[in-house]
Amino acid sequence: MKFGYREICLEHDTGSRHPESPDRLRAIRRALDDAEDIEYVAADAATKAEVASVHADEYVRSVRQFCADGGGNWDADTVAVEETWDAAMASAGLAAWAAEAALDGADGAETPFSLGRPPGHHAVADDAMGFCFVNNVAVAAERALSERDVDRVAILDWDVHHGNGTQDIFYDRGDVYYVSFHEEGLYPGTGDISESGDGEGEGQTMNVPFPPGCGDADYLSVYDTIVEPEFEAFDPDLLLVSAGFDAHEQDPISRMLVSTGGYGVLAKRLADFAERTDAPLAFVLEGGYGLETLSSGVREVHDVLGGKELADVDTEPSEDGRNVRDALVYQGFGPQ
Template sequence: MSPTWPTRRWTGEEASAVSVGYVYHPIFLEHDTGDHPENSSRLVAIMDNLGQVGLLRRLTAIAAERATFEDVARIHAPALFEHVRHVAERGGGSLDLDTVVCAQSFEAALYAAGGTIAATRAVLDAEVESAYALVRPPGHHATRTRAMGFCLFNNVALSAAWALDSGRASRIAIIDFDVHHGNGTAEAFDADPRVLYVSLHQYPLYPGTGHWREKGSGAGEGTCLNIPLPPGTGDKGYRQAFQRLVEPAVRRFSPGLILVSAGYDGHWADPLSWMLVSISGYRHMVDSLVSLARELCQGRLVVVLEGGYHLAALSHGSATTFAAMLDEPYDDCLGASQGQEQPIDRLLATIAHWHGIE
């Protein structure tokens, strides 16, 4: 039986003046990947910690919905939809060396995509100021034709496409601070001038994409900002990247909605990367994005869970994200890395010059 957590809105004296929503559904735990790094214990750890630190009761529950074929087809080829369904219906299997499917994975992926759309709808319809979709399987590596990198359908891209098609938003910024480049999201909006995609990622690292020279193509040229960071980048480097590149780029684009692909696998304790970010470092990033959303688009911010494979770092990273959205403090109980950061001043200056960011 899947664990259950409270789903009612907290209305007591501790309720925050800021309304923040979250999406969760037990079916996300039924995407059974065995001992794969991306497994159900990730969401269990997040939800347990939110309850333990008293944040969960301060949030507004948003019901996860099941995405339709039409929702998925905004980004993905029909053949991918049918392939994932077929593999799940026959009991599961491996889509590639990294990506595992079980009998329930197709349904879980549809609810992950639909749940992210539901979170976006709630924000754009002013039911909440901001929201966090706690979904799995993750999505930002999934391309039009391929499930890859633990991802089946691209949740954040599908949400952006829905918002554009519904007319609720005309310009969207997607900020991706997962340690891996979101190749699927970058591909989806490569030529779309309505979407700014910004990625901060370790480079080189899977999937090997995301060079700083990539700017988008055609009508979308200038709407892709890759910030490939060397192994050993930590809080100082990410703070510099936000101040020097992310914040001015988002202000220049002036979106009506900010979406965030939130991966906590750049934490110094994560086993799948070589970065030195702390929980406090993630807090700074989310504080910056909350401020940008309030400055530019009436606070409209939707965070979508991507990676993060050290359970304590993942659960506290997600909690500090909610705390930032609620304007509340959160302690970094894991502390800072003892590693030596790599200087990135010259890299940031080069990227700023390439993209005309002063």
């Protein structure tokens, strides 16, 4: 794969006890050390105008000044230092690069994957939260919509937390279809099935709040029967994945049961959809706080898209998974 990576992203120092640490990127790099067909790309940082295209001007100015003044605790979870501004701009630029590379034809074993931090999907239009300052995937989507021959972008967010920021930014827009797989009741407490878009975006936000204990078969069942048909009807010109790996069965902060192999199977489903519908595919790193589970998940995606045989994962959804699928149908999603 082509991996977007910048050393400045290591300079966003959250402290020795914070789960979103520079060690996350270091662990991924170590896991990829012996992988074949790896290319690292140090893409340009996002511009202030690109960030302001999805965030309020006053908020962007406030974050920049907060970092220039030395940073600190923006809130209880979201920490900055002076270098955080540059890291956040680099992370957003890497995400935008991933979208651009996909649109330029990088696919298969060269599918682009942005390895930036801080992550982004909790950053709403006018505030930072949940470790996130700039919504990276939103910057990527907006650049594609503004500067390329792209009319519609689909986003699948498989991070274990609801991507409230991405939802907030695109909730009333008709050119982005946002789907979030997340653990029900987990931070930030948003992402109910009933939150499905407004105005021109009505019906183009799909929240899939899985009860704790759901795993591979539940994710794949909802993807196969609900998400893929919805994406196919939407007919996206670009498909982006907010790829957090904290729904892993061994992640320390969630109660989900997705396996390393399950992430690979889901990534292959998306790659097959992208190839069949001519919708370029790119991945943008979000969460994942067990270093082993995070790094093995990224490596699995790389290996599978490079041709590795898929893992043999469970395909029979649990009762909870079936109930979620039925609730989505009742809400009006999927084939009726």
